[in-house]
Amino acid sequence: MEREKQVADKDYRVPSACGIFGMMSRSGRRFDGSLIIKAMANMRERSNGLGGGFAAYGIYPQYSSLYAFHLIYDNDVAKNETEKILSLYCQVEKSEPIPFRYTKRITSAPLLWRYFLSPKKNADDDRTEEDFIVDLVMLINRKIPGAFVASSGKNMGIFKGVGYPEEIGEFFRLDEYEGYIWIGHGRFPTNSVAWWGGAHPFGLLDWSVVHNGEISSYGINRRYLSANGYECTLFTDTEVIAYLVDLLVRRHQLPFELMAKVLCPPLWEEIERMPQEEAELHQNLRIVYSEALVNGPFAIIVGFKDGMLGLTDRIKLRPLVAAEDEDMLYISSEEGAIREIQPSLKRVWMPTAGEPVIGKIGATSYATEHYIS
Amino acid sequence: MPLSTIFPEFKIIRDKEKCIACQVCVRQCAFEAHIYDPEKDEVYSDDSKCVGCHRCEALCPTDALNIIKYPFDIKDNKNWTPGILNDIYRQAESGAIILTGMGCDKDYPIYWDRILLNASQVTNPSIDPLREPMELRTFIGRKPRYVEVERSQERDTVKVKTQLPPQLRLETPIMFSAMSYGSISFNACQALARAAEEIGTYYNTGEGGLHPDLYKFGANTIVQVASGRFGVHPDYLNAGAAIEIKIGQGAKPGIGGHLPGEKVTEEISRTRMIPTGTDALSPAPHHDIYSIEDLRQLIYALKEATEYKKPVGVKIAAVHNVAAIATGIARAGADFITIDGLRGGTGAAPQVIRDNVGIPIELAIAVVDSRLREEGIREEVSLIAAGGFRKSSDVIKAIALGADAVYIGTAALAAMGCHVCQKCYTGKCNWGIATQDPYLSKRLNPNIAARRLVNLINAWSKELKEMLGGMGINAIESLRGNREHLRGVGLEEWELRLLGIKPAGEGW
C-alpha cells in the first residue's frame, strides 16, 4: 500500500513545485482536453513525472444532476468496502471504470472507477446535501485503506495520476471529453514516493484546486479546518486550500473576492489606508479568519462550476500570469504555455500579489480589484 | 548574641588599588553592605548584608567592586547543599516561612530550550523582514466564527455585517504582565505604561489600582480585578482597555497577596483605596468566587459595568488541571485567558510555594490550546501565556504552541535594571523598581526605563520577524498554533505528545 507507506499514522507532507494552468470559455463553450494537454506539455520543466492531473467542468452533461465520484483504489478490497458505503449512503445511478489507455510511460495504474450518485439523506439529517457529501468523502478517505475520492462534484471530474501531465492526459483520453473549464497541474515533488491520489488537482464537491507552492501556515490551517470538520488526510497543501475554499465560499457564503482576501489578506498598513467601511471589512476578515490566512509561497487556480479563480500569495513568491482573448480566460504559471495554444491574445497581465483573477461564465471582467464602494 | 550559622550569600571583593573611597557604593546600598570609615578615609564591606543586586558594582566609577558567590563549601553532598542548609539555618533562627521574590529558580525542565524552530530551504523561500513586510499585529478578544457580509445587488459591492466583540490590538504579541503599584514603584509603573503606549501594546495594573497620573495611558492599560479588589471602582474599570480577573499567579498558586503596611504610602493608599499604613491583604481565593458559575457572574458584572466595550479576561496559574479549568473559563464568558506558569514572578511569595506548585507554562499552553480546539471554542477566547519568558525565541515558541500573546514581567524588570536578586519583598530594591522608598524609587528614571523597555520589545519584535521570515511566514497569525514549525530535542514521548510536537529529525 503505497499510500499507507506514506501516510501511515503520521502527518507526512511533501513539498513540491509545479506548473499550473487553467482555461475557461466565458461563453460556456465546451472544448476538448487536447489544448490544455498541449499547454501543460509546454511547462514540462515544472514537473518531474511524479504527478499530473486535470479537472474538467461540463464533461458529464448527461449526469449533470448527479454527483460524479472519481475513485482511486489500490485494490478490490478497497473498492468493495467503498461501494458498500456508497450504496449505504447514496443512490448509485451509474458505476463504471474510468476509461484509459496505457501509454509509453504509464504502463500500470490503480483501479480507477467513477460513480454517478445522489445522496440518500434521512429526513432528520439537518446537514445540507453538500455537507452530507463532504462527510461521505471524508469518511471514505479516512476510513477505507486504499480508497481515495479524487473528485466529488457535479458535471465535473478530476483525472490525475503519477506521470507527466501530458501523459496523464493521454492516459485518461482527455481529448475525448469536452468541458468549458479545464485546469491542469504538473508536479515536482521533492520525494520519490509517488501515489496517484496525491497528484493534483485536489477536489471536493465542485471545487478543484491546483497549486504551486508550499504553505508555511499549513500547521495552523489544518488545525483550523479540523476544528471546522475537515479532516486533512492527504497532507498536501492543496487539500488545505480546497477545504478552505469550500468552508469560506460554500459554508460561510463569502464572495470569491473576499475568500481570496481571507487567504491572502491585505497588509495591515494597506487596510489602514482604506476608507473606513472597507477597512472594517478587511480588518474583521483578518481577525476572524486569521487561521485561514495562507502564508508562504503559492499560486493556485481554483475551479468551480461556473468559473475559476487564480491567486498568488501575499507577496507573490510564485509566478502567475493571466491572459484573455475574445472568449477565453487563461491563467498559467508561464505565459509561454498560454501562447503555445493561443498566440494571439487580447490581453496578458500579471496579477499582483494576493489579488485574485476571477473568471465567471457569462461575466465580462475578470480582475476584481475595487468592488467595494 | 547567640551564634548565627547563616552564612552570607555573596562576597564583596573590593580592589583597594582601585577604590578611591568616593562612597558611591555606600550611598547606593540600601542594605548597608558598604560602610565608610571617615577616620581612615576608606570604605569597607559587610558580606552578610549583600543581596547580590550588583547595584554598587554597576555604579562604582573605578570598577573596584566585584560581587561573587560566597565560597561556602561543605563536604560534597548532593542532598544537603549549602543553599538548603542556609534555609534551615535561617528558619532555625527565625521560626518563619521563608519569603522570596521573582519566579521559581529551581532546576525544572525549561521546555523552550528543548524546542527548535523550523526554517525554509529551497522549496519555500524564506522572507527577509528587512525587505518584505512582516506583520506582528495581534488581536486579543473573542472572535466570531465567521464574517457575514451583505452584498448589494445593483452595484457589485459588499458590506460587512458582523460586528466584532471588543478586541485589544497589539502591534507585537508581547505585553507587560501584572505588576501592581505597590509591588513596584510609581516610576516603574509609569515606564511600563509609557513603553506600552509607544510600542502599541498593553501593560497590566496588577491589583494595585490605577494611579490618577496613569489614567492617560488607559488605552494601553489592562486593569486587574483581584481578590482584594484594591482600587476597583467604575472609573478604574472604564479607564483601561481591558479587564483581567486575577484568580491565580504562577509564582504562588493558591496563595493570596500581602503588601505590608509600611509600603502603603499615601499615594498607594489613595490608589488602592485603603488606609495609609495598613497591610493590603489579598485573600487566597475571591470570596465571591467559589465555583465557575460565580466566575461567570463576575465576568458579566464587569462587562455590564463597562457596557460590553472591553474584553474581560481571567488569569489563572498553570496547575495540573489547567486545560479543563481554561475551557470552563472560556465557557464562562471570558474573552481571554491568561495562564501564568510555574516560573512566573512575584513581589513576594513563600519560597516553598513558589518553588513547588504549578506546572511549566510550555505544557500548559499546549494542553490548553489543544483542549480549546478539541472543544471547538478556541476562537471564543484568546490565550495569553505568562511566566518566565526570557527571550524572543521563548515568545515565538509559545505562539507556535498556541498562545495568542505573551506577558513578560521579569524580562521587563530586567530591562529596567533588575538583577533578579529576589529581594523584592524587602522593599529595598536598590534599582528603584520594587520599592516605595522615594530615595530608592527615583533611581528609576522613567524616561530611561521606558526607553529601555521599548528597545527590548523592539529588539525582540525584530527577532520575531527574523524567525518568522526564516519560516517563510509574514504574518504572526500563520504561526499561532502552527506546531509544525516546532520540533523537540531530548524530550520524552509523553512530553512530545503533550506539547503536540514532533521530535527533531522528523519531517512533515
Add this chain to the structure above:
Amino acid sequence: MKRIYIHEEYCIGCRLCEIHCIAQHSRSKKLIKAFKEEFPRPLPRLVVEESGYISFALQCRHCEDAPCLSACLTGAMYRDEKTKAVLHDKDKCVGCWMCIMVCPFGVIKRDENNKIVSKCDLCNGEEVPACVANCPNEALEYR
C-alpha cells in the same frame, strides 16, 4: 546656548557627577590617579545638594544676565563669545570673592589653595561635560 539642565526628580545622590568633575579637572584626568596621587585634589565645580530623599547637582547656570559678570572687578569672569558660557580666567582673578557674594546659586567656590575662585567651565569644550556624561540616571542633561 547648550546648557546643563537639572532633573532633580531623577537625581539619586550618588555624586558620580562630583567625582568625575574632580577627575576631569585634575592634571591626569584619570579617576584613580586624580584621587590617589594628585595633590591638592581639585575642587568639584558643582555642588551636590541633598536633603532627605531629594538631591540634585547644581553647577553654574551660565545665566543670561549673570550677576557674577557684573560684580567681577578684574575681568576674570567673562562670557565666551562662541559658546555664551560664563567662564573664569584664573590668571585675572585676584580672589576678591565678589562673584561668590552675588551668585544666587552659590556655585562659585573659593579655591583656597590658589586664592582664586573655581566654577563650572562646562568642561572646556568637551562634547558633553563630565557630570552629565557620567550621570547614571539622566538627572543632568546637556542640550
Add this chain to the structure above:
Amino acid sequence: MERFLIIGSGPAAISAIETIRGKGSKVEITLLSEEPYIPYSRPLISYLLAGKIEEERLFYKGRDFYERYGVKAFLEEPAVEVNIREGIVYSTKGRKFTYDKLLIAAGGKPIIPAVEGKELKGVFTFTTLNDAKNIAKYLEVEKAERVLIVGGGLIGLKATEALLEWNLNITLVELADRILSLTLDKKASNILQWRLEKESVKVITSNTVQEIRGQKKVEEVSLRSGEILPCDMLIFAIGVAPSVSFLRESGVEINRGIIVNEKMETNIPNIYAAGDVVEIKNIISGKNQPIAIWPNATEGGKVAGANMLGEDKFYPGTFPMNSVEVCGIPTISMGLTEPEGNDYEVFSKEEGINYRKVILRDNRVVGAVFVGNIERAGIFCGLIKDHLDVSPFKSRLLDDDFGLIYLPREYRKRKIEEAIGL
C-alpha cells in the same frame, strides 16, 4: 548720527559702553575722564600696592578698550559744567562737548575732612591708581615706616591690608566704636580687629584725627582723644561722596547724589546717570541713597546704556553689600548687618573664625554676614533680592549644607529657569 557723551570712565561708564556696542549701536560716543589712564579697576589698587599683581592687570578691559568700542576719549579732562539747555558740557580744558544724550558716571570723590595739615606731604587718599602709585613712591622715597590710616571702613582696611605687605608699623583710627561699622556687625568687626591686631596693626576706635603736624611732610598727628601719634604717612579713608560738584548749577536734580528713576534717567530729558554718583533705591530700606559698590555701577550703567538707545530697561535698585578679606579672613556682608529695633529676627552661628548671621524682617532676609566660611553667600543675596518668604525653612538658614534644596521647589525651578532666560 546720534552723539552720546559720557562723563566718567569707571564701571558704570564701561558697562554702558559695552551695552550700547553690544547691541550693535554705532552711535558716536565721546567720553570725558578725569583719569590719565585708560579704564582700569580701581578696587585693584590695593592688590597693586600690596605687590600682588602687576599694574598691567588693572587695565581689566584691555589696553585698547576705547578703540575696540569706538569711544573718543578725552583723558584728564573732567567736566566742569553742564548746560542742559544747549546740550553742552564744558571740560576743565575749556572745551565744549555737545551731546544728544548724556550719561553722568562721574563716580565718587574721597572725603577729606577739614583738618589742619591735610595739605602736607605724606597725606594721601586711596582710591585711584595714582594714589597707589604715589603712596608706593612715597614709601620708597621717604622710607616711611609709621603709617596712620584714618578710617576703618572698606578702603581703610584695603589700604591696611596692602600696606601690611610692606612691613610697616600701621595704626588704624576709626571714628566709630569698631572697624567696618557700616558694613559688618559687631561680632564680625571684632573678629577682623582681632586678626589685624594679630598682625600688629594698632587699631584705635572711637577716635579721629584732629590735626596733622609736620614741617613739610607729615610727622605726627593728634587725635581727638589728645593722644599724639608720630607717623610718616597718613591715608584718609573715611569714605567717598558722589562727585557732583560740577552739576550744582546745571539743573540736574541732586541730593547727596544725582537723583534718578528706575530707568537711570535724571530729571532732565536725555541725561542719564549711573554708578557711585547717583542715589539708587535701597530695596531693603526702600530709600534712595548712594550705594558705591561695583555691581551697582555695572548694573546701573547697563540699564542706562540700554535706555539711552531707546529701550525700556529698569533697574529696581540694590542694597549695600561687600566682600572684604582681611589677612586671609574673607568676609561678605549684605544688607542690614546690625539692625536695631524689634522688627528683626536674627540667626547666628559661630565656630572659631567662622561666623554666620542672617537677619530677617517679616520672614524675609534683609541682611547677612559671613566671616571665614563665605561659601554660597550669594544664595542670601538672591533671597534678599527676591524678597522670598523663608519661614518654611528658617531653621535651616545656618545649616552647613544650606542650599537651594531647602527653598520651595517651585521657586527653585523658576529661579533656574529665569537664570537661563526661560
